[in-house]
Amino acid sequence: MAKRSEIRVSADQIKLRSGAQASVAVVGNPNSGKSTLFNRLTGLKQRIGNYPGVTVERHIGTLLFEGKRTELIDLPGTHSMSAHSLEEQIAVDVILGRMQGTTAPDGILAVLDATNLYQGLFLLQQLVDLELPMVVALTMTDAATQTGIDIDVDALSQALGGVKICSVVATTGAGMENLRAALSALPETPAPNRISVWPELTVAAEKLRSASVGSLRVPECERLIVDGVTERNQSFSSELGDAAVAMLADLREELFASEPPIAVEARIRYDWARVTLNAVQCSTPPFRSWRTHLTAFLNQPVAGTIGLFVVMAVVFQAVFAWATPIMDFIDASTASLGASIGALLGDGAFSSLIADGVIAGVGSVVIFLPQIVILFLFIILLEDSGYLARAAYLMDRTMRSVGLSGQSIIPMISSFACAVPGIMATRVIPNRRDRIATIMAAPFMTCSARLPVYALLIAAFVPPDRVGFMNLQGLVLFGLYMFGIVMGILTALLMRKTALRGPKPPFALMLPEFRRPNLQTVLIQLLGRAKVFLYRAGTVIFVVAVVVWALAYYPRSDLIGAEAEKQQTAAVAMLSGDELALQLAQIDNVAAAAQLEQSWLGRAGKTVEPIFKPLGWDWRVSAAVIAGFPAREVVIAVLGTVYAVGDEADEATLSSRLKASSWPDGSPVFTLPMVIGLLIFYACCLQCAATLAVIRRETNTWRWPVFAWVYMTAIGYVGALLAFQIGST
């Protein structure tokens, strides 16, 4: 058991000897301006990774000051060294130097929000007692001054064991040089004196330490006495040994009797915080700034809710509409780039791999970037301005009634544009169960990639009859949107009742004052999100795109190629001008359809035809649906190829082909029940490799994407089956 700490000591020695950079943990309450400060200090010199085995992101950056490099670790926000969530436990483990794969920090940068000293001082007491070199960054001092708060920094430093305090305004950069210098000198700075607000606890912790077999330190023993041995603190509770475990029970009994230890600690520490606060902070009546006016206005229940809907409408509109021209541009560029490279390389497998596989594959990744960037721009702005917490607060009651929490509202609305950024946005939900329930519900929302498929099928097969004041086509489209919402809500409810059953998390949300976000930190965060998507999800999407290309390309039949060439030679001899071009294109399209029919994809379509026949689909529809699994919008291009009208066919040509398509006995394939079934299938089925890759990335396991895929495909199949079978009788 002592082994781990030996390793730690030797790692520290190695670090000192090799002169490697010191590392500093950035710790603070949620919303204390910690991440803004971190981004300010490290700029673009950041890496985003994951802590081993969990979904929590690890942000590490480098601070450069007068040629000296210091590594900063931005930890998840926490209120206490008593962890209540996975994120908080990670923060605690890193601070204590007990996180695998992360070196023990040489010091702590404690971030203290000047507008919220009360809660900040609770955590600060625990941090000072760790006996690690420490510097405090007092943030939001501008906002504090504006609200009439005046803090005596020297008195505060004295109350906190003589720790160095740097007043900063992270958004403008005031005081940052001072902080940089202090951080760079931190490893050589002596630790602040312990303040031991709760002497009885310290005495008990010393007793416990001398009874333990490992290398526990007093602060760790203090945590064990308050928290007990739990699943979360295994990283150090395992070093107690049997004697100390027995002693722990006695010490806890002695100190707390029947009171809950956490409540006892809260009372003692907040009593101290209140006294200290009164000593170091004097408040004058605040003058009314734009913040107070805005807050007062949005605090009214009705005005606040209306305000929220306006904000949501703007976000939705932006993600949906602003991204479209950029996406169309990317789409057109990849298509023309693919075509010109294809022409350059001539015919053949390699040319097709580059043009239809690689370039189309890269395009299918990049196409998501506009929506992701626009959505995250809004989310980061809303989060940094403090509005996101308010949105969650306003929507809490409504979302709770469908089994989710207030924080689910932004991911859900975003998913109407695209589930990929929507699922990435679920990181604002702290509770794991709520987060996964939201992730499972999000892909049911009608995303923009479903729209072209809906539009094609509805325009071709649903008569434009008037139903009341609505058109039947519009009604069907509206119905599909509602169907998606209902299925999403039912899914969330079902998940929260079964696999994700668990206590509702206490909904205690800090509602920060509005503040102006800083452009630089917004851009840094935005860049980080875009990179994470490209590297982590992008690779999966790309691989899938190339695999589908191979399935649709191989095996090639020389016979079909030779036949097409023969026909084209004959056509050249007989025709000229436009007529010839038309004839040549027609021969190409027929050949492409024939190639596809005997490719692996075409064969797969025929193999699975019996499975999809009860749904009224022939092999062509089946093949197109299979090809659409990586990206549902592909289905239109594949239908175009299968029906020999070319993959760039216009809608009118394609829909007339679809209408004419028939079974061997002459009956039409695309009947209304079959089309309704196909639409239901599209509304449910998770035909999107990008979504699966993002679910994998956000849940850190393949279990959830596989489950989501099977679950949604099953619902889509059954829905289409019912629609066809009931509609056809």
Add this chain to the structure above:
Amino acid sequence: MEINAYTLATLKRGEKGVIKSVDASDPQVQRLMVLGLVEGAEIEHASSAIGGDPIEFRLFGSGISLRQEHAKFFQVAPIAAGG
């Protein structure tokens, strides 16, 4: 436990109170205590969402929102306006 008429859930908009006692047996309530809702803290009902739930309180200048179901675990002594 003695039933007290005044809890955080009964404070009206704009009313202030001091937390007098907390029923800390529920772990979720303990979690709220870690956020500073302990005996002696002065707290004000700032606003509520539509339907009166959740409620936004002001605690030492910071906003914190609680659900009705949790607010009733905190008994308060009201402070007269201006006091």
